[in-house]
Amino acid sequence: MADDRSYDVVVIGAGPGGYPAAIRASQRGAKVALVEKQNVGGTCLNWGCIPTKTLLASTELLAHAKESEKFGIRIGNIEPDWKAIMERKEKVINTLASGIISLLKANGIDLIKGRGSITPDGKVMVETEEGAITLDAKKIIIATGSEPAEIPVFDFKQPAVLTSRISLKA
Secondary structure, three states, X not given: OOOOOEEEEEEEOOOOOXXXXXXXXXXXXXXXXXXXXXXXXXXXXXXXXXXXXXXXXXXXXXXXXXXXXXXXXXXXXXXXXXXXXXXXXXXXXXXXXXXXXXXXXXXXXXXXXXXXXXXXXXOEEEEEOOEEEEEEEEEEEEOOOOOOOOOOOOOOOOOOOXXXXXXXXX
C-alpha cells in the first residue's frame, strides 16, 4: 500500500458487492482502497453460496453413485471421505479468493486488512493488526454485507442450532 492515504474511493467490505465496486471504480480511473476485516469474497464465497454448493456437488455425486446399480453399474461399497470433501471445499474457496486478490492487484487497488468505520469528519478509520490508520476519501462505499440473523425463538447456544459459519467450519 502506498504511503499516501488519500483515495478517490474507499470501499468498506470486500464481498460480492464491495470488490466489484472497487474494481469498477478503478477501471474508471479512481484511486481505490478496499477495506476488509476478514476474507475477500464475503459471506457468499467463504461461508455461504460457494461452500454449500461445493458440498452439495459432493453429496449429489455420492447419491448418484449409490444408485448406480439402477443403471446396471456395480461400484461396490461407497463411503464419503468427509475430510477430503471439506479439503476440496477449502481449495475451491481459496482458489476463488486468490482470483479476487489477483483482480484487485491487476486493477491497482490497495487491499487493507482491518475493520473500517467512518469518522465524524468523513474519513475512514481502519483498525488493523498494526494499529489504526486513517484514510482520506472523496467517496465512500459501504458494502459490509450480511450476518446470520438470530431469531429470538431459538437459543443459538444450543448445539443443534447452527449458522452457516458454524456448520461450514467442520
